[in-house]
Amino acid sequence: MPPILPAGHPVVPKPKIGVLLTNLGTPDGPDTKSVKRYLAEFLSDRRVVEIPPLIWQPILRGIILNTRPQKSAEAYAQVWSADGSPLAAITKAQSAALQGAFGADVLVDWAMRYGNPSIPNRLQAMKDAGCERILIAPLYPQYCGATTATANDKAFAALAKMRWQPALRTLPPYYDDPAYIEALAQSLTAGLAALDFEPQAIVASFHGMPQRTLELGDPYHCHCQKTARLLGERLGRPMTVTFQSRFGRAKWLEPATDATLDALPAKGITKVAIFAPGFSADCLETLEELAIRGRESFEENGGTHFAYIPCLNADEIGIEMLRVLLARQLEGWTPSA
Numbered sequence: 001m002p003p004i005l006p007a008g009h010p011v012v013p014k015p016k017i018g019v020l021l022t023n024l025g026t027p028d029g030p031d032t033k034s035v036k037r038y039l040a041e042f043l044s045d046r047r048v049v050e051i052p053p054l055i056w057q058p059i060l061r062g063i064i065l066n067t068r069p070q071k072s073a074e075a076y077a078q079v080w081s082a083d084g085s086p087l088a089a090i091t092k093a094q095s096a097a098l099q100g101a102f103g104a105d106v107l108v109d110w111a112m113r114y115g116n117p118s119i120p121n122r123l124q125a126m127k128d129a130g131c132e133r134i135l136i137a138p139l140y141p142q143y144c145g146a147t148t149a150t151a152n153d154k155a156f157a158a159l160a161k162m163r164w165q166p167a168l169r170t171l172p173p174y175y176d177d178p179a180y181i182e183a184l185a186q187s188l189t190a191g192l193a194a195l196d197f198e199p200q201a202i203v204a205s206f207h208g209m210p211q212r213t214l215e216l217g218d219p220y221h222c223h224c225q226k227t228a229r230l231l232g233e234r235l236g237r238p239m240t241v242t243f244q245s246r247f248g249r250a251k252w253l254e255p256a257t258d259a260t261l262d263a264l265p266a267k268g269i270t271k272v273a274i275f276a277p278g279f280s281a282d283c284l285e286t287l288e289e290l291a292i293r294g295r296e297s298f299e300e301n302g303g304t305h306f307a308y309i310p311c312l313n314a315d316e317i318g319i320e321m322l323r324v325l326l327a328r329q330l331e332g333w334t335p336s337a
């Protein structure tokens, strides 16, 4: 058969391509009203709280949304930056850095699953800019229905309303990708080298989820364990894996980060370094829960040295890793990617 494309022809014509980075979401401001609006949307997501709405909604509206927003707003106020919520500010910086790395062929933007800028809003903006092909990139290394799936659901729902849809791809979870493990290894090595003490333990703290979600078949727990194992092997140092941010009364994944930190000094471990490999950007859960409250609690229980090592964020190592992962997904879509 003769070749279907004339010799020298590019394999694919050059359509306009969009890359939409997505993350969890955050309130518009560190005030009770904004946090209440955000938590109402977040905690009404049936991928996040897997309790039948007839039982859950009265608890959410009657109890949780009347108590938690004020407490959470105080926590957000402690970490709020000049650029707004750290999660939003860092995701925006990641988007700008990747735009620089890809150049004019690819439009890079960012959106939040809950709150602003919303996924439907930024997808529409990409379509309006002429993007015919879009890569949705949920920035969660470990897959969880409560994070990866719901972010993609939101994008699919927006596309479901479009008469003229763009073509779509999604970034798969990258918990065991050599580029991710290497980025974590380099970032952790640099973070440890900058300390003025030698930690006796390195704690890898992942966001938790209900134990029941694991039993229903969600791979998140296994993904976290594999990330920590590969990183430990790469560095030749064991990692203490823990799960943080417990919410509600149900049993969550264990061991819990707070209980583990509090128990270490009694075992003779008074110097620790902690980091959060499952978070692609620092946020409330890392800056307030780990770096502020985790430290206080560890020291109250006899700890003497505590270091929080930041996430990959928009640092060079993290951006290069994301560029590699995204470029791989764009293969065949653009001759230059």
Ligand SMILES: C=CC1=C(C)c2cc3[nH]c(cc4nc(cc5[nH]c(cc1n2)c(C)c5CCC(=O)O)C(CCC(=O)O)=C4C)c(C)c3C=C
Pocket: 024, 025, 026, 027, 043, 048, 049, 068, 072, 085, 087, 140, 144, 146, 147, 207, 208, 209, 210, 220, 245, 247, 278, 279, 282, 283, 284, 285
């Ligand atoms: C209610 C159940 C929750 C599940 C399940 C859950 C899973 C989960 N979350 C992240 C990442 C983040 N969560 C963040 C905040 C946050 N998470 C929950 C609850 C669940 N998370 C709440 C109620 C909150 C809000 C803050 C609070 O009131 O305490 C954030 C930070 C957002 C920010 O604005 O900085 C991230 C990121 C993952 C990876 C995950 C997977 C199991």
Ligand SMILES: [Fe+2]
Pocket: 207, 245
């Ligand atoms: Fe969460």
Ligand SMILES: [Fe+2]
Pocket: 245, 284, 285, 289
């Ligand atoms: Fe928290």
